[in-house]
Amino acid sequence: MNRLVMNLVTKSAIDFTASAVLASGKIVDDFCLSKHIKDKYAVLFFYPLDFTFVCPTELISFSNKIEDFSKRDVEVIGISIDSKFSHYKWRNTPVNDGGIGEVSYNLVSDIKKSISRDYGVLYDDSIALRATFVIDDKFVVRHQSINDFPLGRNIDEFIRIIDAIKHNEEHGEVCPAGWKKGKPAMQASDEGVADYLNSHSAEL
Template identity: 90%
Template sequence: MNLVTKSAIDFTTPAVLSDGEIVDDFCLSKHVQNKYAVLFFYPLDFTFVCPTELISFSNKIEDFSKRGVEVIGVSVDSKFSHCKWRKTPVNDGGIGEVSYTLVSDIKKSISRDYGVLHDDSIALRATFVIDDKFIVRHQSINDLPLGRNIDEFTRIVDAIKHNEEYGEVCPAGWKKGKPAMQASNEGVADYLNSYSEEL
């Protein structure tokens, strides 16, 4: 199911906010209004690969914040499970007080709507980058054993913003501050003439 170039699917659901407050009416579109967002799905609280990803997102939250990006995690666990996992110390398999919202998809409707529900039970490791117009600009899905590289999502946001600001397209492996190129035959020829060996 491809959502890229389409409007993100809105939802209102229980969640645990970044300050630990439990709410029953977290609304995605209201929370991210006029901001970029990284919406990521993970299988379950209190599992194995998941805490490494959630802690990595939290450790890098300033990288997202300075880009105006909200981070939201989603799993099929209850709001109470999210709360308990946040209160479990990292050295006991918890995630600590992560600095972003964790959404409860206990009815599995959000995972199903986004096309990432696996075996009608848990979400795959899916990530959606949503722009400030609420349009999905990137999506990726990992199988259950495969953890994500969190830095890739700040790179994607940088690339989207570079394209919007300068009209240039971003080649393979592009990072902020590196040369991009014009979307033309001349542009790609010029870029490859200078940088093909670095690809």
């Protein structure tokens, strides 16, 4: 079993071109990450396999929250080692029959496993773990996380992280533990920390 030690945070995202099923349902063979998300934020999430158990709950949850991502100008992209034909079939299988329905984002086929391997999330040279990367509008990875197979993701957390990144870029403030959009942040200084903790430590 390979050890997952790669850290991409603060580094450029790893570009790729691969087959994909678009949100429209169209199959393409030249989906390019950097071209697709140019000047936008993105959530790139890896999942183990189509037609499995925890995976459809995550993919449907991402789709249900797509408006929250869209209004933040964020592209959502799913990826697994399945073929483009498997993705297509899964999208066209009703939710009540174990499918994901017509999810509102693109699904990339990593059938050669090269993308999962490049991102350091390929388990036992087999399938990808539940890994998530938040990429900013400069194509820099700002967040990465990896869940074990039985552990589904909380999609709201990635929305919170994107809000925090944008708040920092717009206001220069840093975002404390549990920060959510609309809540106080802090100045990155001794005085800023002291002021924040004086008013908010009981909420942490």
